[in-house]
Amino acid sequence: MSSASRTGSLRGQLLAWLLIPLAILVAIDAVTVYHASIEAADLAYDRSLLASTRALSERVSLVEGKVVADVPYVALDSFETDTLGRIYYKVTGINGDFVSGYDDLPPLPKDVQRSQAYPALVYFYQAVYRGEPVRIAALYQPVYDDTIRGIALIQVGESLEARRDLSRKILFDTLLREAMLVLAAAALAWFGVRYALRPLMRLTDTVGARKPTDLSDFNPDLVHKEVRPLVAAMNGYMARLQTLIAGQRRFIADASHQLRTPLTVLKTQAELALRENDPKAMRAIVESIAGTTDATVHLANRLLSLARAEHGAAEGELQPVSLASVARQVGLELAVEAVKKDIDLSFEGQREVMVRGNALLLHEMLANLVDNAIRYTPHGGKVALRVFKVDVPMLEVEDSGPGIPQADRERVFAPFYRAASAQETHAAGSGLGLTIVRDIAAMHGAEVALLDGAQGAGLKVRILFPV
Template identity: 65%
Template sequence: MTPLASRITARLAGRFGPSAPRGSLRNQLLRWLLVPLIVLVAVNAISAYDNGLETADVAYDRALLASTRALAERVSVKAGKVVADVPYVALDSYETDTLGRIYYKVTGIEGETVSGFADLPPVPANVPRSDAYPALVRFYHANYNGEPLRIAALLQPVYDDSMRGIALIQVGETLDARRGLTRKILFDTLQRQGMLLLAVATLVWFAVRLVLAPLMQLKREVERRDVHDLSDVDAALVHREVRPLVGAMNSTMSRMQDLIASQRRFIADASHQLRTPLTVLKTQAQLALRENDPTAMRAIVASIATTTDATVHLANRLLTLARVEHGGEVAALTRVALAEVVRQVALELALPAVQKQLDLSLDVDGAPQVDGQALLLHEMISNLLDNAIRYTPAGGRVALRVRATPSGALLEIEDSGAGIASAERDKVFLPFYRSSSTMAEHQDGSGLGLAIVRDIAVLHGAAIALDHGAGGVGLKISIAFPLPTAAPAGENDKT
């Protein structure tokens, strides 16, 4: 593409592209309706003006031919010579009829000037005979003494007993009358077209205003709403073509309602969950202030430290859940080696597994990769593995399996703990919900781990499923990731 074409393309894209400023819809409609209309009216005015000029020329040429014929009737042959009997009274009547000055010339059979103005311009050789009249007449324009003329040249047969031939009668008139009629035609045409344009522009303005009235009503309806009113807007207020926009607005407001409701639930649940450990901390602190026995005070301080750790853990889980639920951690997805993330989490949590004498194993098949956020995947796998270690009895087993599949990647975490009853498997992904089996063994959980897992899986387009472990014992959690898309440049294998 040439530099000029590139500049034109860039200018058009800036003016009409998706990012171009839109301005006023009413003004754009008026411009797109009135500008073509003005062009069409101008073209029509020019066409009407040309037709008027052609009609005027026909009318004046007919009058000019009548004068030429009247003059030709006065040409005769006398004594072997062509003569023209043209009194001044006749010339005056010609000028009165044509409303202009008349010049004439009668040329005899031999080309001699019989009467009139001898220097009147001759007939050009390329002027065709007029087909509009049966007479042998030609019309042409010429300048005479610096003044434009319209001249009719008529061939008139003349004869008597002694001779026979063709005389040429030329009658020219000035263009004053034609120019006056031309100006009148132009003025009348512009006046009519201008009035028509003004009438149409007025109708278009009112029509555009009337058509856009429902949009203005919709605008006023939205502006009058209370800040907390997120109910649907009535799509019947606007035209059928605008209803998809209203539908999109209603869908957006519905999502906002869901988001606000989710935030309110989260704030209520978080405040409820934090109130208990904070109350315990306050009670423990008051007991420590009243205690004088160093040994007892030391025990209370140790209990405060344990409660603080649990509270910090709960707060961190709450912050993680809030960021994941409301998109605070969502960024551009990169290519992540899933096995490396799983291996790193297994190393980090190997010590708690060893302390409980658990058989912790990792099985990797292939080199599964996913498009995702390495930090969020790490958080998800940490929650799953931490729960498996926490709720598996001492001497049990925890198995991590990662493999590549034809449809993507599969992560499985299986333990030999108490498991989760089938009736509760859908509920355990709700924030702060804890299954009966986990409540029986551990009272200090927050009920947020699987909720965080679910939200991170959804962000990555993964499907999560719960099932019994091997032999119907324990719990197996399977997370199926979709196939990765084309890897972004420089983003491969990030962990």
């Protein structure tokens, strides 16, 4: 068997189908959780950044028409302690003039949308300042005194170190938690699959421990419902195997029993021929040996036909077969035997009568019927072979021989049974012809009927095939 057609481990496939989709779902979940956590962290940091910006805006005022910012270092240290990052700020006056802080802090881009999460004129954007990324909150703060009113711009930026540290921590915690979940699920799945396959493993052990001669059924209730059809198929296969073995044993017993007598006779005749000095007497013995040999060959052929019929029934291979073609072939093969006895062998029937069957076995069945008819029909008699279809396909073989008494018509199908009339007509018969016919017909689901011939004389064998 090639490796491409070899099926792997059932346990491995079950674990793969359980764990691979689970790992994919866990990975998708980990990505989703990570992004959701980052969004939540960004929201929290933006809120803290806005709080720092508002705290700075409270220290911005308008003095003598100029914007001033009172931002002591203590306040900046407090901002940095709260955010765990470096803080940069810038205060711009009413007319866009620099007031305090870092004058080179990146300005507010024109395309940035105002944040809708807070009731304030605040804008969040990211930029690069002094070689590192920063997050900046820009808040427009109204300032006024008795003489002038205006809006100052307060910008507070923080480095993203704290956010990155938090992102890495969230990612690590998420992956660790999901990995532990996958490992726990893998362990549970492994134990679950192993437990679920225990009945199948017990069945495997039972099959392995069976003796070669033990063909008894396995109990399907010992395995899962899904495996019971397999056990039923195994039981069915063993039943067919028992039938085949029983047929072989019967064939061996029948062959040994039936061949013992003619072989003993042949041996005796050969010994007599060796001791005989008279040529005429020796010729008579040799002729007797030839007759016994013919009978033995005929018996062996019938035994082989019976074995072939039983073997064909075990295989059960059925194909569309034309009964007319089979009948013509059998008629041509046995025409010589009919001519030797001056028997009128005729064929009647329709051209195409199809049945599902085994062509070789149907040929064997019909050959046995025609051979029997020729053997038991006297010189100058008639044998008719008919194939036709009325409601169902039919096959008939009718002869003008002595027929079979009504009392013997059921018993003649038994192996080696011969009616008294048959023994009187043809003493060298084997008693297997109709047994072979019955077995092959049964294989095809056909029925065999023994009827009287025309005008109540002879025998008509009719075989009815299923539609």
